[in-house]
């Protein structure tokens with residue numbers, strides 16, 4: 001009887017101290033966008049975590065819990081969301097260009113990460129070019145580096161050349177939006 005009572009109290013204490021010491025927290029609050037190459041795939045750790053270890057689940061921004069798709073998408077037991085590499089013909093917007101979030105749940109409660117946009121890009125070979133411009137002598141001519149639309153989102157113009165001589169980067173007005181892996185060089189040739 002006393003032993004039972006002792007065990008009973010002991011377990012209440014355990015639950016109590018577990019709750020006192022349990023916490024939930026965000027691991028990487030700056031993680032809002034993951035852009036990855038279709039040839040490599042990506043593995044995104046859950047941006048939320050907890051102590052004692054929380055159960056981690058991924059959802060689409062619509063609130064739908066995501067399911068494993070063999071060879072395409074998998075959530076590891078440690079909460080890492082893996083999206084496998086794929087051929088451009090297997091592109092699925094629902095999987096390869098969608099907004100996800102992750103939740104962490106343990107005895108202290110449940111938290112939801114911010115939305116993370118996970119987007120695949122196909123790294124096809126591409127070329128950039130400069131369109132010819134005409135300007136009156138003494139006037140300003142504006143040249144634009146023309147990047148194919150399919151890769152534009154992840155190409156940054158890093159320098160301009162004139163007759164293979166690099167132009168001063170202070171002259172480079174870069175309005176490109178994102179700086180993912182790819183970098184390009186635009187060339188002007190003298191005429």
Ligand SMILES: *[C@@H]1O[C@H](CO)[C@@H](O)[C@H](O)[C@H]1NC(C)=O
Pocket residue numbers: 028030031032033
């Ligand atoms: C947090 O996310 C940013 C943006 O994706 C990434 O560059 C950085 O390495 C991440 N930090 C950690 C600790 O995971």
Ligand SMILES: *[C@@H]1O[C@H](CO)[C@@H](O)[C@H](O)[C@H]1NC(C)=O
Pocket residue numbers: 043045076078079080
């Ligand atoms: C989670 O597990 C996967 C597969 O075992 C591993 O590749 C990944 O690095 C792990 N991530 C973390 C954050 O431990």
